[in-house]
Amino acid sequence: MYIPKFIITNKILKNIGVIEASREVIDHAPLLPYYEKQFRQDALIRTVHYGTHIEGNELNLDQAEKVLAGQNVVARDRDIQEIINYRKAMEYIDGIRINDKGLMINEDLIKKLHKITVNKILPVEKCGEYRKTQVVIKNNQTGHVSFRPPKPLLVSLQIKDLLAFIDSSQEQDIHPILKSGIVHYELVRIHPFLDGNGRVARALSTLILFLKGYDIRKFFSLEEYFDKNAEDYYSALQSVEKMRGDLTCWLEYFTQGLAIELAKIKTKVEKISVDGKLREKLGGKPLLLSDRQLKIIEYIQQAGYLQNQAFESLFPMVSEDTILNELKVLLQNGIIKKQGITKGAKYVMSK
Secondary structure (H helix, E strand, O other): OOOOOOOOOHHHHHHHHHHHHHHHHHOOOOOOOHHHHHHHHHHHHHHHHHHOOOOOOOOOOHHHHHHHHOOOOOHHHHHHHHHHHHHHHHHHHHHHHHHHHOOOOOOOHHHHHHHOOOOOOHHHHHOOOOOOOOOOEOOOOOOEEEOOOOOOHHHHHHHHHHHHHHHHHHHOOOOHHHHHHHHHHHHHOOOOOOOOHHHHHHHHHHHHHHHOOHHHHHOOHHHHHHHHOOOHHHHHHHHHOOOOOOOHHHHHHHHHHHHHHHHHHHHHHHHHHHHHHHHHHOOOOOOOOHHHHHHHHHHHHOOOOOOOOHHHOOOOOOOOOHHHHHHHHHHHHHOEEOOOOOOOOOOEEOO
16 A cells, blocks of 8 residues: 655644634625635636646637536637546545545546546546656646656556555544645546646545545635646655655645645635625525615625615616615615715725
């Protein structure tokens, strides 16, 4: 069985501390459904774009978003297909997260992830099948050889060793975030397929976080961190071989990425989170608000207040009476309150 070698450094401990603190805030923030959906959509777009861009996909973020929305984009067929496939891979692991019934990660699951990832990119007979030739891994930015994966004959054996580690009692003593990072590295190192290994590794790494209770409302995307400075990503991966199999530097890099990403989301969530006291006031009922009401709340949270004179710019071609009716619902539910009684009155968020 594969046994990872690493040291828990102060940097790793600090990063995990930030992750846990951010996770606590994000998981328990009472958010309006509108924002919940927005955060998840944003994370998915970033995951799919940056997760394929780091491997040479030429689409930019706006183009990737259009592809995901089903809009036409003038680009290479392969680039478009990679975006579609990786979105499906993310949907697949999310389905596993939702329906998990003591699921075991096995070779079939890894091969299924690969089939989804390279659908219509590799020949059908090579989708979900281990490579039968020797390959080298190159940095897409520089073209330099990053490292040489094991020979084809060793692939199946090393995958089985990795799966034994994932399923072993020993791994229960390893923090889920570190386990996710370890599996990410090992799958990249083994490089079991001809193409799509990085995407499969990142998807499997995310799945492990999900299954261990670290889905964090699906608000995060590590892919952007990896792609923003691909040189650091490849250097961190190469550090393991340079350190004779020691994963410490890689895990410092990996945990730092998640800490940075979740700290950003925590700050964002805190800015727009609905006060917990408000949720109690509503008896824990879902906040079923219209798009206009959500826009009003967003405006007040950003500007601090809303006055009648801003109605026209906020809702062009909508009558003042209609907007006042929307405000009435928010007032009745205690979401906002009115300060003053004249036309100059201000609508602010309830404390």
